[in-house]
Amino acid sequence: MLTSICGINWGDEGKGRMVDLLSLDYDVVCRYQGGNNAGHTVINERGKFVLNLLPSGILRENVVNVLGPGMVVDIRHLSEEAGRLRSQGINISPENLKISDRAVITMPYHVLMDCLEEERLGDKKFGSTRRGIAPVYADKYMKKVFRMGELLHPERLYARVNDILEWKNLTVAGGYGHAPVVAEEIIAYFKEYGEPLKEYICDTGLYLNEANRAGKNIMFEAQLGALRDIDFGICPYTSSSSTIAAYAPIGAGVPNLKLDRSIGIMKAYSTCVGEGPFTAEYFGEPAEKLRAAGGEYGAATGRPRRVGPFDVVASRYGIRCQGADEIALTKLDVLSGYEELEICTAYELDGKTVTEFPFPDALDRCKPVFEKIKGWNCDISKCRKPSDLPAEALAYIRYIEKACACKITYVSVGAEREAYVKMD
Numbered sequence: 001m002l003t004s005i006c007g008i009n010w011g012d013e014g015k016g017r018m019v020d021l022l023s024l025d026y027d028v029v030c031r032y033q034g035g036n037n038a039g040h041t042v043i044n045e046r047g048k049f050v051l052n053l054l055p056s057g058i059l060r061e062n063v064v065n066v067l068g069p070g071m072v073v074d075i076r077h078l079s080e081e082a083g084r085l086r087s088q089g090i091n092i093s094p095e096n097l098k099i100s101d102r103a104v105i106t107m108p109y110h111v112l113m114d115c116l117e118e119e120r121l122g123d124k125k126f127g128s129t130r131r132g133i134a135p136v137y138a139d140k141y142m143k144k145v146f147r148m149g150e151l152l153h154p155e156r157l158y159a160r161v162n163d164i165l166e167w168k169n170l171t172v173a174g175g176y177g178h179a180p181v182v183a184e185e186i187i188a189y190f191k192e193y194g195e196p197l198k199e200y201i202c203d204t205g206l207y208l209n210e211a212n213r214a215g216k217n218i219m220f221e222a223q224l225g226a227l228r229d230i231d232f233g234i235c236p237y238t239s240s241s242s243t244i245a246a247y248a249p250i251g252a253g254v255p256n257l258k259l260d261r262s263i264g265i266m267k268a269y270s271t272c273v274g275e276g277p278f279t280a281e282y283f284g285e286p287a288e289k290l291r292a293a294g295g296e297y298g299a300a301t302g303r304p305r306r307v308g309p310f311d312v313v314a315s316r317y318g319i320r321c322q323g324a325d326e327i328a329l330t331k332l333d334v335l336s337g338y339e340e341l342e343i344c345t346a347y348e349l350d351g352k353t354v355t356e357f358p359f360p361d362a363l364d365r366c367k368p369v370f371e372k373i374k375g376w377n378c379d380i381s382k383c384r385k386p387s388d389l390p391a392e393a394l395a396y397i398r399y400i401e402k403a404c405a406c407k408i409t410y411v412s413v414g415a416e417r418e419a420y421v422k423m424d
Contacts (some may be wrong), residue, residue, distance in 0.1 A: 001211070001217045001218070001260050001261065002218050002220070002249070002257055002258070002259050002260050002261045003022075003026070003147060003217070003218070003219050003259070003260060003261040003370045004024070004219075004245035004263065004322075005018060005219060005220065005221050005222060005227070005264070005265060006061050006222040006243070006245040006247045006248075006262060006264055006265065006322045006324070007222055007223075007224055007225025007228075007264075007265055007269060007322075008015060008225055008226055008264040008322060009226065009227055009271075009272075009314055009315060009318055010103060010145070010224075010225050010234075010270075010271065010272040010278070010314075010320055011192050011223070011224035011225040011227075011243075011273065012036055012038070012267075012271050012272075012296075013225055013229050013264055013265040013266050013271075013330060014330030015040060015056075015222060015223075016039075016042045016051060016056040016221075016409065017040070017041070017042055017043075017223050017330060017412060018180075018263070018265050018328045018330065018412070018413065019040070019055070019056035019057065019219065020057075020059055020060075020417060021218065021410075021417055021420060023056065023057045023060050023063055023218060023219060024060070025219065026057065026063065026217040026218065027062075027063065027064065027168035027211065027217050027369075028063065028064045028066060028216055028218045028219065028363070029055040029056065029058075029063055029064075029066070029207065029219045029220075029221055030055065030066035030067075030068055030204075030218065030219070030220050030221065030252045031053070031063070031065075031066070031067055031068060031071055031221050032068040032070045032220050032221075032222070032247065032249075032250075032291060033068075033070040033104060033132050033222065033241040033242055033243060033247065034071060034073040034223035034224060034239060034241050034243070035053065035073065035132075035136070035339065036052035036053045036073060036077045036078075036081075036106075036131055036237065037052075037129040037131040037133045037139060037174070037223075038129070038223045038237065038239075038382040039052045039225050040052075040056050042056055042059060043349045043416055044059060044060065044416065045416075045417065046088070046089065047089075048308065049085065049090070049418070050086065051065065051081070051214060052077065053071075053073060053074070053077060053078050054067075054078075054081060054085070054092075054097070055221050057066075057219065057221070058085065058090060058092065058096070058097065059090060061091065061094065061096075064095075064096055064098065064211075065096055065098070066097075066098050066099075066100070066207070066336050067098070067099045067103055067204070068103065068204055068252040068253050069080065069100040069101075069103050069204065069205070069252075070103075070247070070250065070251025070252065071100070071103045071104070071135060071251070072103070072105070072106045072132075072133060072136045072140070073099065073103050073104070073148060074105075074111075074131065074132065074352030075105055075106075075189075075194055076108075076192075076193045076199060077131075078193075078197070079196065079207045079210075082097075084215070086263055091105075092220060093197045093226075094200050094215050095173065097200055098200060098202050098207055099148055099200045099201050099202070099204070100148060100201075100205070100253055100291050101149030101152070101201050101202060101203055101204075102149060102205075102253065103147065103148045104137075104140050104146070104147055105136075105145065105147065105148060105194075106132045106137060106139065107136070107146070107186070107189075108130030108134070108181075108185075108186075109130060109133070109135075109172060109181045109186075110133075110135040110136040110139070111133075112178065112181075113132070113171065113172065114128055114130045114131065114132045114133070114171065115130045115247075116161055116178060117134075117135075119128060120176070122379060130275075131305050133239060133240050134240045134320075136351045137240035137384040140239070144167060144168075144197065145405060146190075146268060147159070148197070150195040151190065151197065151198055151201060152198060152201060154236055156245075157190065158223075161183045161186050161388070162183050163312070165182075165183055165186065169181055178270060179199060186189045191241045194235075199336070202252075202336050204252070204253045205252075205253030205254055207252060207256070208252060208254045209256070210259075210322060212257060214369070220245070220248035220249070220251075221297070221365060222261075223243065224241075225243060225318060226243060226244065226316075226318035226322050227314060227318060229243040229321065230242060230245050233275055233360075234276045234360045234363065235360055236278070237274065237275050237276025237360075238267055238276075244321055244322060245305075245322045245324075246259075246323060247417035249273020255279070258301060259323075261326075261417040262323050262324050263325070263326055263327070263328055263409070264319055264322050264324030264326070264327050264328070264406065265327075265328050265329050265330060266318070266329060266330050267310075267330050268330065268332040268334065268335055268400075269290060269294070269307065269308065269309055269334065270309060270310060270311045270314070270344075270394070271294070271296050271305040271307050271308075272305060272306040273303055273305050273306070274303070275378040276308050277307065277363035277366070279313070279314070279347055279366045279367070279368050280308035280309055280310075280311040280343065280344035280364060280368045281306050281307070282307055282308045282309070282312075287306075287307050287308075289337075290308075290350075291304060291305065291307050293334045293335075293337060294307070294331055297390065301319065306400075308344070308368075309341065309342040309368075309370065310343050310400060310403060311344040311368075311401045312343060312345050312347075312355075313355060313357050314396025315400075315406055316355075316357070316404050316405065317356070319404055319405075319406045324353055324406055326406065326407050326408070326409040327406050327408045327409065328408075328409060328410035328411075329399075329400065329408050329410070329411045330411075330412040331412060332393065332412065332413055333379075333380050333381050333412075333414055333419075334399070335375065335396075336376060336377065336380055336381075338375035339374075339377050340373070340374060340375050341373050341375045341412050342370045342371070342373075342374065343370065343373060343399065343400070343403075344368040344370055345370070345371050345403065346368065347361060347366040347368060347369060348367055349365065349366050349367075350365060352410050353369060354366075371395035373392075373395065373399060374392050374395070375392060375396075376390040376391075376393045376396075378390060380393055380413050381401055381413050381414045381419060383413050384418075384421060385421060386421060386422075388392060388412075389393045389421065397411060397423070408423055409422070410422060410423065411423060
């Protein structure tokens, strides 16, 4: 079984929480795109864990975790993240973590360039996480990057540094006017953070193909959501990689394999970190109430998330982009303090009502069209089956299911691993 766990909206939908739950039935969990520019927060019986680069399957002892060739890996961040998890009692070894030799290394100068460009843009900034993601993906397609496999051939790797830096400093020093990047510092960086990772690096495509032939269940874990995809998202306020489920086998290193199942993750309300259009956004007291109830602060950056009611238009588009067969609806419990709930069912664009997600340039002119539905205003965190849920909560779930035309299979009612309802 090859399954993708993918975000339907702007990211931060609770994918890590669902991967942690569903990985019980999987042998391998693989990240296939992005870097450390987003985070998954997982709470289980072992504690609270914040993951940026490592797949959420790392929290299960019998799961092998893979960083695929579609990823960009900040080796310093990976070292620090692994160290933090080890201090919390999590085993990380070459037996349960495999890093693609084709994955690209995010360099310190990529982080520097990300910050310099956001500062240059000023009020027109993209809302970058300043983790170097756009610059490293840009360099990847310029074919001027270092890959993880090169750490296994240090003499050839170090010989390339001067050529890369001669080109890179045309921008860092010549364009931004910053002090040039120094070769000795880059080589020292590789030695300090790259050397300890050598035994983890391998051909993950070969490993995954062999695992598939052996009948292993493989889960592909996405970062961010459909609306942050470089091709299908709200460009330019997107990530720089493909967050789409169809890309999962490619980014994992097994383009010859096909998905059997795509599970889309979406919150029971809307959240968004960073800049860009967000049609259903709440402001003022309604936003503060929802943000506080949901603890809506970015796992990677700590930034307050923008919040709003559930957006049918954006979600239906995201489901189509992800080819989702079923949905896991997260954080339904957060809405328990409301007598009445709003749902964004359409947009008003230039005086017309639209129900299909428009081209990004038109989103700034869109206004939300809300419908109201009765809330349940009671604690649902102990519910474990549909019959435990109040009628109003069930009605809310069924409303979303019908409006989005996709079956809701799982509903989380708390952050803990066991706090969910499997729907009939």
